[in-house]
Amino acid sequence: MTSAYNRHAGISKLSDLYRSLSKSGCSMSVCFIDINGLKQINDTLGHESGDELIISVAKTIRAVIRSNDFLIRLGGDEFLIVFQNIDAAQAEEVWSRIVAEFEKINRAEHRKYKISVSHGIEMLSCDLNQVLDTVLHQADAKMYDEKRKIKSNLQIIREDQ
Secondary structure, three states: OOOEEEEEHHHHHHHHHHHHHHHHHHOOEEEEEEOOOOOHHHHHHHHHHHHHHHHHHHHHHHHHOOOEEOOOOOOOEEEEEEEOOOHHHHHHHHHHHHHHHHHHHHOOOOEEEEEOEEEEEEEEOOOOOOOOOHHHHHHHHHHHHHHOOOOOOOOOOOOOO
């Protein structure tokens, strides 16, 4: 549906890349993403609208990231972007471009909802002493911190308004 790696294949690719990059001493960053309000959209507008949102988010991300970066759909409303040879500050710059694309979509397309996402970025130094699971957990925690700060960015536009 999204042309992103599924959880199993994506985490396997990430682990292989991490082991490979650990030997060369270069860095990479990961970005956890959560689509805000997907359950509400599914419940209010139907799963077809929810699927449309998921596809739109994945397509937009894939259009912005570099060809050597990759997108993993972790499940439901969660994604992970893997940025190769890039630090967290550079990953935030790419994330800003992704958000700008979401904003263009929100202004241009006449949907019954607006795209809203939360994210958390963490850099992996590819140091063999750094545990991949720990870094992924830290990025996930940052994403949930941001999600808590966004009280409700979701806008559902009702036809009766």
